[in-house]
Amino acid sequence: MKRFATTLTLLLIFMLVFAACAAPVAAPEGDAAATEAPAEEAADAGAADAAADGDVITLEFWHAMSGNLNDLVDELVARFNDSQDGIVVNATYQGSYDDTYNALLAAFDAGGAPNIVQNFDLASQTMIDTGRLVPAWQLMEADGYDASVFVDAVRDYYSDENGMVGMAFNSSTPLVYYNADMLAAAGVEMPEGSMSFSEFKALCDQILAADDAPPYCVTFGQVGWYFEEILANSGGLYFNENNGRTGRPTEVVFNQEQGVEVFSFLTGLISEGYAPNLGNTWTDTDSTFLTQQAAIIFDSTSDVSIIQNSEFQVDTTYIPHSDSSDRNGVVIGGAALWLIDSGDEAVNNAAWQFMKFLAEPAQQITWHTGSGYFPVRKDVQESEEIQTFWAENPNFQTAVDQLFTTPTTLDDGTPNYAVLGGRAGPFPAIRRLIVEAYSRVLNDGLSPQEALDEAAEKANDELANYNAFFE
Amino acid sequence: MSQATHSTSVTSTPAPSAARRRKRILSALEGYLYLAPTLIGLALFVYIPIFTSFRLSLNRIAPFGNRMRFVGFENYVNLLTDSDYWNSVRITLLFVLGTVPTGIFLAVVLAILLSYPVAHLKSLHRTLIFVPVIISSAVAGVLFRWLFHPVVGYLNFWMVQAGFFDSMKDAPNWLASKNWALLAVIIATTWRQLGFNVIIALAGVQNIDETFYDASKVDGAGTLQRLRHITLPLLSPTLFFLLIINVIYSFQAFGEIHVLTEGGPGRATTTLVYSIFYDAFVGTPQRGIASAQAYILAVMVVVMSYINFAVVNRRVHYQ
Numbered sequence: 001m002k003r004f005a006t007t008l009t010l011l012l013i014f015m016l017v018f019a020a021c022a023a024p025v026a027a028p029e030g031d032a033a034a035t036e037a038p039a040e041e042a043a044d045a046g047a048a049d050a051a052a053d054g055d056v057i058t059l060e061f062w063h064a065m066s067g068n069l070n071d072l073v074d075e076l077v078a079r080f081n082d083s084q085d086g087i088v089v090n091a092t093y094q095g096s097y098d099d100t101y102n103a104l105l106a107a108f109d110a111g112g113a114p115n116i117v118q119n120f121d122l123a124s125q126t127m128i129d130t131g132r133l134v135p136a137w138q139l140m141e142a143d144g145y146d147a148s149v150f151v152d153a154v155r156d157y158y159s160d161e162n163g164m165v166g167m168a169f170n171s172s173t174p175l176v177y178y179n180a181d182m183l184a185a186a187g188v189e190m191p192e193g194s195m196s197f198s199e200f201k202a203l204c205d206q207i208l209a210a211d212d213a214p215p216y217c218v219t220f221g222q223v224g225w226y227f228e229e230i231l232a233n234s235g236g237l238y239f240n241e242n243n244g245r246t247g248r249p250t251e252v253v254f255n256q257e258q259g260v261e262v263f264s265f266l267t268g269l270i271s272e273g274y275a276p277n278l279g280n281t282w283t284d285t286d287s288t289f290l291t292q293q294a295a296i297i298f299d300s301t302s303d304v305s306i307i308q309n310s311e312f313q314v315d316t317t318y319i320p321h322s323d324s325s326d327r328n329g330v331v332i333g334g335a336a337l338w339l340i341d342s343g344d345e346a347v348n349n350a351a352w353q354f355m356k357f358l359a360e361p362a363q364q365i366t367w368h369t370g371s372g373y374f375p376v377r378k379d380v381q382e383s384e385e386i387q388t389f390w391a392e393n394p395n396f397q398t399a400v401d402q403l404f405t406t407p408t409t410l411d412d413g414t415p416n417y418a419v420l421g422g423r424a425g426p427f428p429a430i431r432r433l434i435v436e437a438y439s440r441v442l443n444d445g446l447s448p449q450e451a452l453d454e455a456a457e458k459a460n461d462e463l464a465n466y467n468a469f470f471e
Numbered sequence: 472m473s474q475a476t477h478s479t480s481v482t483s484t485p486a487p488s489a490a491r492r493r494k495r496i497l498s499a500l501e502g503y504l505y506l507a508p509t510l511i512g513l514a515l516f517v518y519i520p521i522f523t524s525f526r527l528s529l530n531r532i533a534p535f536g537n538r539m540r541f542v543g544f545e546n547y548v549n550l551l552t553d554s555d556y557w558n559s560v561r562i563t564l565l566f567v568l569g570t571v572p573t574g575i576f577l578a579v580v581l582a583i584l585l586s587y588p589v590a591h592l593k594s595l596h597r598t599l600i601f602v603p604v605i606i607s608s609a610v611a612g613v614l615f616r617w618l619f620h621p622v623v624g625y626l627n628f629w630m631v632q633a634g635f636f637d638s639m640k641d642a643p644n645w646l647a648s649k650n651w652a653l654l655a656v657i658i659a660t661t662w663r664q665l666g667f668n669v670i671i672a673l674a675g676v677q678n679i680d681e682t683f684y685d686a687s688k689v690d691g692a693g694t695l696q697r698l699r700h701i702t703l704p705l706l707s708p709t710l711f712f713l714l715i716i717n718v719i720y721s722f723q724a725f726g727e728i729h730v731l732t733e734g735g736p737g738r739a740t741t742t743l744v745y746s747i748f749y750d751a752f753v754g755t756p757q758r759g760i761a762s763a764q765a766y767i768l769a770v771m772v773v774v775m776s777y778i779n780f781a782v783v784n785r786r787v788h789y790q
Binding site for chain 1: 540
């Protein structure tokens with residue numbers, strides 16, 4: 001009897017353990033609720049109808065926003081959930097973009113994929129290639145939604161030949177932040193707009209020549225992003241096939257003229273002593289700038305902490321461009337929301353309602369003022385709240401101007417492929433090759449041309465391996 | 472296991488009643504039921520993944536998940552002919568050589584000091600030395616990142632203050648220079664592993680019977696002779712254990728590298744494990760190639776452990 005009782009207890013424990021193990025793999029309640037929802041209600045405003053019937057659609061939303069951004073996302077989600085009765089959105093923080101994407105891949109295999117997932121700009125092609133998306137343009141078409149409300153650069157970045165594929169959510173660009181007190185003390189005036197490389201270095205020489213000059217003029221991390229952005233600002237392309245916008249790219253072209261000029265500038269800033277060699281970092285540059293060891297920092301518009309944490313006046317200006325070009329504009333960075341096909345039109349439509357809600361002016365204003373990410377639609381500029389906010393925070397105005405004045409078509413009417421940004425499946429892996437190229441120049445003494453050629457060779461292999469999946 | 476064999480041999484003896492046999496089977500089953508949590512856990516998290524990853528290693532797997540291309544041993548061939556991969560092997564070996572002997576040497580020195588000369592301060596010192604162990608590798612990494620910062624870091628600041636260098640610009644660029652980055656990671660890893668090593672070494676030192684020392688004193692042995700002929704030989708089983716554990720730990724080191732250098736500058740701190748992580752999970756995931764790397768690494772670790780047991784174990788004295 002006693003033995004029987006022990007066995008029973010053990011069995012019970014197993015059942016509990018297995019129940020716990022199974023939970024994350026099991027399909028979320030949303031799917032169950034969704035399949036119950038009658039299909040005919042799906043078509044247009046399905047969500048509201050479903051609510052009338054008392055059916056609630058639960059959506060899983062995976063994102064990669066941590067800290068105060070996570071709080072802000074929760075606030076927006078709560079606002080959506082309160083605004084109607086038919087849909088409940090469940091937002092979960094999944095870690096970094098990489099973590100989120102790996103979780104998504106695992107969920108595709110095991111079940112339990114979310115309805116909406118956030119993934120970063122460079123992953124666009126990979127997201128499309130999963131074949132599991134409902135492209136945003138399809139839903140927009142069905143809904144009669146006009147995509148021209150979005151900022152051109154943002155809309156076109158996330159578009160394919162049919163229209164927007166993902167919905168831009170958190171968008172940022174790089175910006176030049178500078179210590180205005182330090183420049184004033186040195187008697188240096190920052191010129192308006194984007195500087196050429198030699199203008200930038202001349203400015204640095206002036207700053208470093210002053211009494212009490214900081215040890216360095218500028219600081220930036222050796223991440224692939226600044227190379228991409230300054231290349232675009234100089235009108236240079238990254239991939240063939242018009243930056244991968246008119247077909248799958250087969251080669252990188254960043255080792256041509258413009259690329260070499262940009263990379264020589266960036267590595268030169270470090271090797272000539274204008275900037276400290278901080279390696280591949282997003283954070284070590286902040287401490288260098290905030291402790292006034294450098295007068296200028298390249299950073300993302302979303303890094304508002306730079307301004308909040310500084311004990312001096314921080315002003316901003318546009319990123320520089322090469323001597324052999326005119327300012328061409330910036331590529332939008334950040335991440336977008338991707339709608340994963342649940343197989344049920346009502347659920348997809350509910351997810352679209354949520355994405356549409358996030359793009360409304362009220363939510364965009366909350367998001368922009370709270371996070372530093374751009375408002376992704378044009379009409380918020382006219383809002384009084386935004387105008388006051390920009391008047392009080394002129395640095396946001398610079399960031400917005402830099403983006404809004406970026407032309408997405410050239411004078412001859414062709415698309416400005418450089419600022420549309422590169423699109424390629426293995427772009428993240430190729431970005432890493434640029435990070436390595438910095439070290440090839442700074443540690444191994446290669447010339448910028450040699451380092452880029454070497455990176456290009458590896459990058460072309462990456463492209464070939466990726467494209468082989470489509471042969 | 473032995474019980475199972477035993478019960479089968481018993482069942483073969485003449486004419487056990489059906490009821491008794493059922494009882495035997497039931498009791499054997501009950502035994503497996505107790506083992507089940509471990510067995511199921513091992514199967515789910517060790518054995519099944521071992522087979523799955525071998526299958527994956529023979530394929531190229533699309534970064535977008537749903538497509539696979541069988542390539543046979545091409546992943547292995549590519550790796551073994553790739554100079555970057557051999558560079559990772561070299562870096563891993565340098566990393567192991569940099570962390571393991573230093574770590575064990577420091578641990579033994581500290582253990583002996585803590586046992587004898589400064590024994591009266593033991594709880595304070597032991598706490599100080601053990602604290603790094605309970606700090607997560609990510610936190611340790613961030614702390615060292617601050618220390619190593621070439622512009623505002625304390626380490627270079629102190630070295631300049633102490634007169635080793637004229638200015639911060641002359642001091643080592645710990646994390647961004649190829650010449651220093653591996654050393655920086657080795658320092659951080661050794662520091663964090665030290666507490667564990669000291670605790671084990673301390674237990675070993677204190678386990679040595681006082682009578683050996685008393686006897687040697689009677690024979691007129693000095694401090695160094697006692698260290699050489701008593702402490703170290705009797706400590707050898709502990710040292711052997713530390714060697715095995717530390718080699719495995721170093722092969723698997725990840726947290727410090729990830730936080731401090733992300734395998735950079737260039738690939739100067741990309742060890743085999745870090746390379747597996749990067750290829751499998753970062754940016755453009757390539758799980759087939761990562762699985763092949765994991766298999767090669769597994770073979771290496773088995774060979775290393777075999778060498779450890781075959782060669783080093785012969786020099787170990789058990790009391």
